[in-house]
Amino acid sequence: MMTLWAPIMLSAATGTMLAAPLIPSLRELRRRRDAAPLPTRSDDGKIDNFARSMREYMEPLTRQQRKFCTMRDGLIGQVLHMEDIANLAGTLVETPTFAPHSLVFPLPVCFTHELYVRGNLQLADDSMLRAALVEGDADLGERTTVARWIHAEGTLDAGPHAHLYGRVSSAKSLILRQGTLFERVGAVNIYAGVPATSWYESSPLWKGKSLMEMRLGRVRSNGDFHLRDSDAFQGHIVAAGKVAIEDNVLVIGSVKARTDLEIGSGTQVEGTVVSRGRMAIGGRCYIKGPVMCEEELVIGPGTQIGTPASPTTVSAPRIRISPGAMVCGTLWAREAGEVTS
Amino acid sequence: MLVDLFTVVIILICVYTLRHYVFTVSRVFGRQRQPYCDIDCADWPMVTVLIAAHNEEAVIADCINALLQVDYPTDKLKLVPVNDRSTDRTREIIDDLVAKYPGRIHPFHRTGGKPGKAAALRDAMKYVEGSVFLVFDADYIPGRALIRQLVAPFFDPEVGSVMGRVVPINVGKKLITRLLDLERSGGYQVDQQARMNLGLVPQYGGTVGGVRKSALDEIHGWAENTLAEDTDLTVRLLLAGWKTVYVNRAECYEEVPERWPVRVRQIMRWAKGHNQVMVRYAAALLRSHNLSLRERIDGALLLGVYAMAPVLLLGWLLAVALFYTGVEPWGGIAVLGLAAFTTLGNFAAFYEIAAAARLDNSSSRICLLPLTLLGFTVSVVSVSHAAWMQVVDSIRGAELNWQKTERTRVAPVALGK
Numbered sequence: 001m002m003t004l005w006a007p008i009m010l011s012a013a014t015g016t017m018l019a020a021p022l023i024p025s026l027r028e029l030r031r032r033r034d035a036a037p038l039p040t041r042s043d044d045g046k047i048d049n050f051a052r053s054m055r056e057y058m059e060p061l062t063r064q065q066r067k068f069c070t071m072r073d074g075l076i077g078q079v080l081h082m083e084d085i086a087n088l089a090g091t092l093v094e095t096p097t098f099a100p101h102s103l104v105f106p107l108p109v110c111f112t113h114e115l116y117v118r119g120n121l122q123l124a125d126d127s128m129l130r131a132a133l134v135e136g137d138a139d140l141g142e143r144t145t146v147a148r149w150i151h152a153e154g155t156l157d158a159g160p161h162a163h164l165y166g167r168v169s170s171a172k173s174l175i176l177r178q179g180t181l182f183e184r185v186g187a188v189n190i191y192a193g194v195p196a197t198s199w200y201e202s203s204p205l206w207k208g209k210s211l212m213e214m215r216l217g218r219v220r221s222n223g224d225f226h227l228r229d230s231d232a233f234q235g236h237i238v239a240a241g242k243v244a245i246e247d248n249v250l251v252i253g254s255v256k257a258r259t260d261l262e263i264g265s266g267t268q269v270e271g272t273v274v275s276r277g278r279m280a281i282g283g284r285c286y287i288k289g290p291v292m293c294e295e296e297l298v299i300g301p302g303t304q305i306g307t308p309a310s311p312t313t314v315s316a317p318r319i320r321i322s323p324g325a326m327v328c329g330t331l332w333a334r335e336a337g338e339v340t341s
Numbered sequence: 342m343l344v345d346l347f348t349v350v351i352i353l354i355c356v357y358t359l360r361h362y363v364f365t366v367s368r369v370f371g372r373q374r375q376p377y378c379d380i381d382c383a384d385w386p387m388v389t390v391l392i393a394a395h396n397e398e399a400v401i402a403d404c405i406n407a408l409l410q411v412d413y414p415t416d417k418l419k420l421v422p423v424n425d426r427s428t429d430r431t432r433e434i435i436d437d438l439v440a441k442y443p444g445r446i447h448p449f450h451r452t453g454g455k456p457g458k459a460a461a462l463r464d465a466m467k468y469v470e471g472s473v474f475l476v477f478d479a480d481y482i483p484g485r486a487l488i489r490q491l492v493a494p495f496f497d498p499e500v501g502s503v504m505g506r507v508v509p510i511n512v513g514k515k516l517i518t519r520l521l522d523l524e525r526s527g528g529y530q531v532d533q534q535a536r537m538n539l540g541l542v543p544q545y546g547g548t549v550g551g552v553r554k555s556a557l558d559e560i561h562g563w564a565e566n567t568l569a570e571d572t573d574l575t576v577r578l579l580l581a582g583w584k585t586v587y588v589n590r591a592e593c594y595e596e597v598p599e600r601w602p603v604r605v606r607q608i609m610r611w612a613k614g615h616n617q618v619m620v621r622y623a624a625a626l627l628r629s630h631n632l633s634l635r636e637r638i639d640g641a642l643l644l645g646v647y648a649m650a651p652v653l654l655l656g657w658l659l660a661v662a663l664f665y666t667g668v669e670p671w672g673g674i675a676v677l678g679l680a681a682f683t684t685l686g687n688f689a690a691f692y693e694i695a696a697a698a699r700l701d702n703s704s705s706r707i708c709l710l711p712l713t714l715l716g717f718t719v720s721v722v723s724v725s726h727a728a729w730m731q732v733v734d735s736i737r738g739a740e741l742n743w744q745k746t747e748r749t750r751v752a753p754v755a756l757g758k
């Protein structure tokens with residue numbers, strides 16, 4: 001009897017031990033709790049999507065025009081008129097808010113929920129917004145904080161030393177005053193410090209053409225690459241080491257450095273500038289763009305990147321931009337951006 | 342002799358095991374490199390999209406309809422379905438769409454010539470307009486932002502080709518589709534992205550990707566006599582100083598095989614093509630002065646991936662032989678080596694899959710991980726068989742034949758737009 005049961009028990013125990021790890025597998029296979037395709041990105045990542053979502057979210061307030069209204073998520077939203085501002089119980093507004101007309105806040109205010117203004121918005125210093133959509137111009141006071149995003153259909157002027165987390169955008173112009181911290185910024189014209197006029201005009205030689213469409217040669221360097229003062233260079237540059245371009249150089253092509261890249265004052269690059277290390281762009285330069293840097297990017301005063309007619313992207317983990325510089329398109333600091341004082 | 346051979350096998354297994362671990366650690370804990378994903382605003386170039394189709398009546402309409410909806414300037418986007426000698430309704434479906442969307446689709450109906458995707462693409466190059474072209478297989482369903490995400494890296498003058506991420510759409514159908522879903526996750530989410538992080542050699546995968554026209558011209562176009570035109574292109578571009586980059590966020594749905602025989606044929610074709618490229622270019626790659634040491638090593642390891650299956654089988658046979666012949670001290674070490682591989686080494690690839698599932702926030706599908714052993718076994722046997730056939734064929738002087746992957750979709754999928 002013993003001789004029969006022993007191998008059976010041993011086999012059963014071994015089988016159980018081998019099968020045990022498969023139990024969760026077989027259960028998942030039968031129940032199919034996680035059998036849907038992985039979700040892929042379906043939106044195009046444009047700021048219009050945020051604005052559209054905000055307009056849809058605020059629709060109960062904009063449609064009913066009552067003082068208070070229950071929103072889709074169960075929160076109570078309020079309609080705020082200019083004359084109500086004096087009667088606000090405090091500086092803290094803890095409801096989604098819709099303003100059918102322009103708003104001017106003489107005192108600091110803190111909106112902990114969405115704000116939608118169908119007019120202009122003017123905030124006092126030290127105010128705070130969570131997320132705001134402004135159909136007109138937005139004038140943020142000094143040291144204003146935006147926690148998630150703000151979009152203005154008109155001009156957006158972020159006051160000095162503002163803290164702009166998340167996305168900040170304008171359909172027209174956006175002014176980042178000195179000392180402002182930013183992350184993702186987008187507008188046809190982004191001015192650092194003070195508004196300037198777009199000064200660059202591309203040469204008729206390649207006007208209307210994309211540089212990527214032009215058959216340009218490519219120079220590859222296994223070490224560093226250097227262009228001297230007032231040189232002109234046609235073609236793409238790819239260097240395994242550092243690239244140094246001195247002052248007043250013209251490059252009709254793109255530049256890539258696998259380490260650091262330095263561009264002197266007054267230089268024009270009619271193409272992309274890419275660096276896997278640090279990048280420093282001097283003053284009064286013009287870069288057609290995009291500009292991509294994998295460490296820190298420093299942009300000098302008076303430099304213009306992109307044009308209103310041909311907006312582009314500037315992207316780096318850390319960006320320091322000097323007052324007087326101008327970017328047309330998107331300025332994206334993945335970790336932190338700052339307008340230097 | 343046996344001992345020396347076994348030593349080589351163990352070293353190779355250790356190298357690949359280490360490679361898997363390095364990739365997994367880099368992906369989970371390292372700095373993630375996605376330098377091009379921020380480009381949303383630029384002077385976008387003219388792009389031609391080639392849609393490779395051979396008897397694709399079940400899927401071609403979904404792919405073209407999805408491409409018609411992408412967010413890319415219409416005047417800079419040319420869609421070219423490459424109808425390669427189809428004998429089903431593919432031509433009719435394409436022509437219907439051409440009539441429905443005048444000026445948007447420019448079909449190339451190929452009626453003759455050498456079979457195979459590489460040969461079809463080579464013939465289709467005369468339809469390419471602009472500096473960049475993208476390639477999709479007919480069973481792929483691109484999202485709205487995909488074209489811009491795939492084109493953005495070409496602003497970097499060093500980039501010759503770009504690869505996006507493939508995501509299975511028919512995951513829940515069968516055990517095989519669920520296993521392939523996990524395998525694809527590991528391959529793209531961890532393996533490809535880790536190579537991007539570490540400045541190694543991401544691979545152009547032949548679809549959901551793009552190529553710079555001038556780079557392709559520089560390497561004299563597509564190689565026709567290959568079963569893996571994608572790997573061939575990756576290596577030739579690399580040797581010519583062009584980089585391939587991977588964009589993890591450029592995701593696109595594909596249909597994976599739903600039957601094991603289809604999967605076996607697919608992986609055998611990949612294995613033969615890959616091995617072919619290894620034989621052609623491994624030496625040149627290792628000798629290249631244009632590449633960094635890490636690129637050369639990673640490139641060679643990439644080319645050797647499919648050769649590892651027969652090496653592994655050989656290792657198992659050698660370990661058993663050494664154990665029973667009792668060669669000292671190798672009998673014991675052989676068992677140790679075998680045990681080490683079947684525990685830590687073998688599991689290295691599974692760690693990749695587990696890490697990928699975690700990164701994808703897949704909560705329950707990770708439970709299927711033990712069952713991936715089944716897919717692994719099928720792959721090892723199929724790839725080894727392919728390698729053996731390849732050796733036999735080369736001795737006989739037989740030509741390699743292209744075999745199309747069978748589609749199982751019977752109705753248009755909901756695009757969820």
